[in-house]
Amino acid sequence: MADKPKPLLASDRVRAYLTLVPYLLERGQVSLAEASDEFGVTVDEMRSMVEKLTVIGLPGDAGYWQQPHEMFDINWDLLDEEGVIEITNDVGLRRVPRFTAREAAALLAGLQVVAAVPAVSDSGLVAGLLAKLSRASANAPAEVVIAPDTVDAVRDAVSSALSRGVAVSFRYQAPDAAATTRTVDPVQVLITGGQWYLQGWCHLRQAMRTFHLDRVSEPELTDIPITHADELLPEAFTEIGDDDEVTVRLPERLVPLLGDYVRADNSEVHAGVVTVRIPIADPRSIKRVAGRFQGRLEVQHPDFARAATRDWAADALALYRHP
Amino acid sequence: MAARIPPEERQTNLVVALMATEIGLTKQQILDNISGYRQRADAGTRADALEKMFERDKDELRTLGVPIETIGDPGDPNDLREARYRIPKAEYDLPADIEFSAAELAVLTLAGSVWSAESSSADAQAGVRKIRALGIDGDEPIIGFAPRITVRDASFAPLQSAIEDCRVVTFDYLKPGEEAPRRRRVEPLALLDYEARWHVYGIDLDADDERTFLLSRIVGDVTATKQSFDAGLREGAGERALAGLEAVAARNSALLEITPGTEAALRLGRRATAQVQGFSVPFVDVHIFADELASYGPEVRVVEPAVLRDAVIARLEATIAAHTDAVGVDAVRAERGVR
Numbered sequence A: 001m002a003d004k005p006k007p008l009l010a011s012d013r014v015r016a017y018l019t020l021v022p023y024l025l026e027r028g029q030v031s032l033a034e035a036s037d038e039f040g041v042t043v044d045e046m047r048s049m050v051e052k053l054t055v056i057g058l059p060g061d062a063g064y065w066q067q068p069h070e071m072f073d074i075n076w077d078l079l080d081e082e083g084v085i086e087i088t089n090d091v092g093l094r095r096v097p098r099f100t101a102r103e104a105a106a107l108l109a110g111l112q113v114v115a116a117v118p119a120v121s122d123s124g125l126v127a128g129l130l131a132k133l134s135r136a137s138a139n140a141p142a143e144v145v146i147a148p149d150t151v152d153a154v155r156d157a158v159s160s161a162l163s164r165g166v167a168v169s170f171r172y173q174a175p176d177a178a179a180t181t182r183t184v185d186p187v188q189v190l191i192t193g194g195q196w197y198l199q200g201w202c203h204l205r206q207a208m209r210t211f212h213l214d215r216v217s218e219p220e221l222t223d224i225p226i227t228h229a230d231e232l233l234p235e236a237f238t239e240i241g242d243d244d245e246v247t248v249r250l251p252e253r254l255v256p257l258l259g260d261y262v263r264a265d266n267s268e269v270h271a272g273v274v275t276v277r278i279p280i281a282d283p284r285s286i287k288r289v290a291g292r293f294q295g296r297l298e299v300q301h302p303d304f305a306r307a308a309t310r311d312w313a314a315d316a317l318a319l320y321r322h323p
Numbered sequence B: 001m002a003a004r005i006p007p008e009e010r011q012t013n014l015v016v017a018l019m020a021t022e023i024g025l026t027k028q029q030i031l032d033n034i035s036g037y038r039q040r041a042d043a044g045t046r047a048d049a050l051e052k053m054f055e056r057d058k059d060e061l062r063t064l065g066v067p068i069e070t071i072g073d074p075g076d077p078n079d080l081r082e083a084r085y086r087i088p089k090a091e092y093d094l095p096a097d098i099e100f101s102a103a104e105l106a107v108l109t110l111a112g113s114v115w116s117a118e119s120s121s122a123d124a125q126a127g128v129r130k131i132r133a134l135g136i137d138g139d140e141p142i143i144g145f146a147p148r149i150t151v152r153d154a155s156f157a158p159l160q161s162a163i164e165d166c167r168v169v170t171f172d173y174l175k176p177g178e179e180a181p182r183r184r185r186v187e188p189l190a191l192l193d194y195e196a197r198w199h200v201y202g203i204d205l206d207a208d209d210e211r212t213f214l215l216s217r218i219v220g221d222v223t224a225t226k227q228s229f230d231a232g233l234r235e236g237a238g239e240r241a242l243a244g245l246e247a248v249a250a251r252n253s254a255l256l257e258i259t260p261g262t263e264a265a266l267r268l269g270r271r272a273t274a275q276v277q278g279f280s281v282p283f284v285d286v287h288i289f290a291d292e293l294a295s296y297g298p299e300v301r302v303v304e305p306a307v308l309r310d311a312v313i314a315r316l317e318a319t320i321a322a323h324t325d326a327v328g329v330d331a332v333r334a335e336r337g338v339r
Helices: A010-027 A032-039 A043-053 A076-082 A101-114 A126-135 A153-164 A252-261 A283-293 A303-321 B007-020 B027-033 B038-042 B047-063 B102-111 B118-133 B156-165 B237-251 B263-269 B286-295 B306-322 B331-337
Strands: A087-089 A143-146 A166-172 A180-192 A195-202 A207-212 A216-225 A244-251 A267-270 A273-280 A298-301 B069-071 B084-086 B145-148 B167-173 B182-194 B197-204 B209-214 B218-228 B253-258 B279-282 B300-304
Touching: A010 A032, A010 A043, A010 A087, A010 B007, A010 B047, A010 B118, A032 A043, A032 B118, A043 A076, A101 A126, A101 A143, A101 B102, A101 B118, A101 B145, A101 B156, A126 B102, A143 B237, A153 A166, A153 A180, A153 A195, A153 A216, A180 A207, A180 A216, A244 A252, A244 A283, A252 A273, A252 A283, A273 A283, A283 A298, A283 A303, A283 B286, A283 B306, A298 A303, A303 B300, A303 B306, B007 B027, B007 B047, B007 B084, B027 B038, B027 B047, B038 B047, B102 B118, B156 B167, B156 B182, B156 B218, B182 B209, B182 B237, B197 B237, B209 B237, B253 B263, B286 B306, B300 B306
Parallel strands: A143 B182, A180 B145
Antiparallel strands: A166 A180, A166 A216, A180 A195, A195 A207, A244 A273, A244 A298, A267 A273, B069 B084, B167 B182, B167 B218, B182 B197, B197 B209, B253 B279, B253 B300
């Protein structure tokens, strides 16, 4: 399930065993591939964990070593010949443990976020799940609250286009550009920071694009079946056609405010000041980002982006000086 | 025989042993008989080192949610010399009356996929895995939606631990407009994601009142103290925190003139109510709202309140100053110029 299996720590392995044993007992025979996928580890790691399970068992008694029936055992032939795991003797850990406080907290917060997804809110399952998770937790989880999100007509229309598998057309008002009418094969709705983005195949641009739903109006479902669902999704916030670049400088402690713009390969730190080269379709549009930083972010290059940033603020200031 | 038994093997053996006993095992029985300890004892490891190892193992297992019960001397509960240890099944097992349907598992699988932070993501996945270990297979996955929770604040994890453990924390907090950060002592009760920013809600012990702090304004480390607080305070804290911020937003309303058809109109539109002249928009924090409004440049003008208008003007002036010098004003120097 995990993208990149990583080496486990001792505590990760204990946690894995406590779930792995009931999982294997419940399912009888499970291939190494399936189990390693389920537990997010490599096949080799899973094989080693299962082999080591056979040295785990009940305590010995009064100085004697344990008897074989007091230890876990597996079907070794099946494992060696077919790569299939089967527990043949078990000495405990039969039941699935409760959720840890952290597990419950992570899922409870996740539920609050997905509650806005129409397929989830329509199911009416969220309230019941919140209660079940709280009750099934070993210790009281720290409360992590996600302020509820609302679904408006645009979000609703895009969601139904997605579930029906048809293209949706709408008016799109990108910043500093003329409004356009787009027809899009919806592939995915990205929800982050309370903002909704539609990612899909734009018939006008003949390419995958990301659309901020706040900039979408007059949505209409078409009866055109989607044809580009399998295309590679664009990376979240790189607009395709980001072939230009702008250089900015800001104090290191403010870097988190720039979010996804900053990566290891496009920034360097010197004496507490970070220089970032941001790929961007129109360098002038950095003026909106820069405006948030109270002058602490300086647009360095190119000159016309720097001038655009200054003029943007100056035009705004004029509204207060000459109302 | 002195081969090193890895800690996971010793700890898992400990869980098996403590679940197999009804009356509990004494520390001595554990150290003498459980594989992982006994080999070390046989190899001559000192008793106090072994006892420390057992204490650490207990702590680590408790973090994993394993409820290790200590049964002391009924006559003297503080005397742990003859204490017995066990894991009560009823508290270990996922309650048998809780069932998850295939449709519920599909929802939880989506809920488990939202964390971008590695540790929370691993926790969520481990939770989903436990449900699948019950033998449930989910419905078709809910596709097409990718909700995300992002946490960039280093203070999130220590605050979450402190809430779980009911520990008072201290941290330095820098309010905008103040020269230097001020040390706060807080009973943290809930974490809250509001308008895409993380907040911690709790009792400020010096103010002796509830407060909500922005994680992005915490400077440096969050330290958990030895002082604990009553777990009862945490009940319903999330709801109180949310209601508190919503009440603030309801009280604070800005009157704005917004140019129609612009980015500002689109982004503010979701929150705005039309007035005779302009739009009213609620806000929680004047500084954060001023940052947003300054980014819209000439697309928006603040009519009132004055404190917000002044904050926006100060930002615009600072941005102009930072971009006016032909050679380039040093970003750090510009920062000093900001009020």
